[in-house]
Amino acid sequence: MDILSGVKEVISEHTTLNVEEINPASTLDDLGLSSIESLDIVFAIESMFDIHFDFNMNESEERPFTTVQDLVDATEKAITGTRA
Amino acid sequence: MRRVVVTGIGAVTAAGAGCAALWDKVSRGDSLIGPSDTVPGVVAEFSGFEAAAFLEKKIFSTTDRFAQFALIAAREALASAGPPLSAAEADNAAVIIGSAYGGLLTMEGAYARIYADGVSHLHPGVIPKSMMHAAASQISMAYGIRGPSYAMSSACASSAHALGHAFRSIRSGDFNQALVGGVDCAISPANLRAWQSLRVLAPDSCRPFSIGRRGLVIGEGAGVLLLEDFETAHRRGAAIVCELAGYGATSDANNITAVDVRGMARAMQQAMADAGTIPREVAYVNAHGTGTLMNDAAESQAILESFSMAPALPLVSSSKAVVGHTLGAAGAIEAIVTCMAIAARTVPPTANFLGDDPKCGIDCVPNRSLDRSISVALSNSFAFGGTNVSLLFRDFDAAGQGSPAIA
Numbered sequence: 001m002d003i004l005s006g007v008k009e010v011i012s013e014h015t016t017l018n019v020e021e022i023n024p025a026s027t028l029d030d031l032g033l034s035s036i037e038s039l040d041i042v043f044a045i046e047s048m049f050d051i052h053f054d055f056n057m058n059e060s061e062e063r064p065f066t067t068v069q070d071l072v073d074a075t076e077k078a079i080t081g082t083r084a
Numbered sequence: 085m086r087r088v089v090v091t092g093i094g095a096v097t098a099a100g101a102g103c104a105a106l107w108d109k110v111s112r113g114d115s116l117i118g119p120s121d122t123v124p125g126v127v128a129e130f131s132g133f134e135a136a137a138f139l140e141k142k143i144f145s146t147t148d149r150f151a152q153f154a155l156i157a158a159r160e161a162l163a164s165a166g167p168p169l170s171a172a173e174a175d176n177a178a179v180i181i182g183s184a185y186g187g188l189l190t191m192e193g194a195y196a197r198i199y200a201d202g203v204s205h206l207h208p209g210v211i212p213k214s215m216m217h218a219a220a221s222q223i224s225m226a227y228g229i230r231g232p233s234y235a236m237s238s239a240c241a242s243s244a245h246a247l248g249h250a251f252r253s254i255r256s257g258d259f260n261q262a263l264v265g266g267v268d269c270a271i272s273p274a275n276l277r278a279w280q281s282l283r284v285l286a287p288d289s290c291r292p293f294s295i296g297r298r299g300l301v302i303g304e305g306a307g308v309l310l311l312e313d314f315e316t317a318h319r320r321g322a323a324i325v326c327e328l329a330g331y332g333a334t335s336d337a338n339n340i341t342a343v344d345v346r347g348m349a350r351a352m353q354q355a356m357a358d359a360g361t362i363p364r365e366v367a368y369v370n371a372h373g374t375g376t377l378m379n380d381a382a383e384s385q386a387i388l389e390s391f392s393m394a395p396a397l398p399l400v401s402s403s404k405a406v407v408g409h410t411l412g413a414a415g416a417i418e419a420i421v422t423c424m425a426i427a428a429r430t431v432p433p434t435a436n437f438l439g440d441d442p443k444c445g446i447d448c449v450p451n452r453s454l455d456r457s458i459s460v461a462l463s464n465s466f467a468f469g470g471t472n473v474s475l476l477f478r479d480f481d482a483a484g485q486g487s488p489a490i491a
Contacts, residue, residue: 035339039281055283056283056286058283061377064283
């Protein structure tokens, strides 16, 4: 499965949205996800791809992942890091 | 209405056993945060704690670390409160000990035996050691205290709720005396992993209200206070540390982990109203001050709102930079720090401070204590679940023993 499809699937499973309603540019706010719900999705993506996102909620006042594309990019980076 | 006074205090923290050790570190801003003996990352733990140094074998072999800490703190609280309670007093006194976790270490050890080691039988002590109110029960047993005894649990506000509840109960005459406080010893690999998954733990240290703060640091500890109605304390000749005069408790009804300025501010405002105090009288706020971006900015905003009518803002500091976030014990340990600040006429600093965060805008007494007479102080405790507590302590002499405002 490509990364975008996997991320969309995870978000769909954690919300009432269909995968068609989720776009790379969608923000997690747009999708109605609270901070703790976003962490839930982060954990599901980590489990799906067997990776770990190293971040701290206190590094920035912005959320660590604003859009779906941010999650895809971080996943790609983590997978590359794992292989390296 | 009856007045409620603090006559005894006892603490076990990363500073070791005793309020003197706690105050020495907190008042000097000497942080106890460092690498853990048992888990990855930094914590504030009582390194090298040996129960046998403090408790009889019969007691320490049948208790979890959390009950041991609570027993040691309770012993100090009683010893510092003048003559022992009489049999009649003990018959009616209460023991209320807050905790977020109870005997987590014992329960985790039992789970590891079953799920990892594959054993089929467990030691019969697992339940009596780990149950949430085991600390309260052990204190009741140790001192023959036969009034109500139980735990209160609301994560990081547990012992603040316990203090507020006991305060109201004594004030209304349900009982005359209570050993009240909180304890948590929850520094385990599994629990630290669970906290790490929330991405709120600081990798370096705890820096409340500071620029460059990166989150909270888990600590362990216990705090126990002896609360009494004034008449009882006076009759038996107990020395009075200060008065517990107000309690505010609110819920955000919003989000399980988010912070809410309004809920925090309402708790402080309720505590002041409950004590018949106006904002300008409050000289010091011992903040919840966890060191997360969100808490410290929201708590600062709540303080700014609550004291907007006062000519000057109260001084604010967080003890968590020194003793870490002791979870269910935090409310009691920080209440003790607040009482000691009033008694010592010293505002303890916020340690580990690097510089002002413009999002906060309060004076958090960076790194060095201030000599200051404190007639009234608040101690804040907020918790996941959106539950907020503020307790108001007052210098007893300054308040006057027959003040008509609170008669």
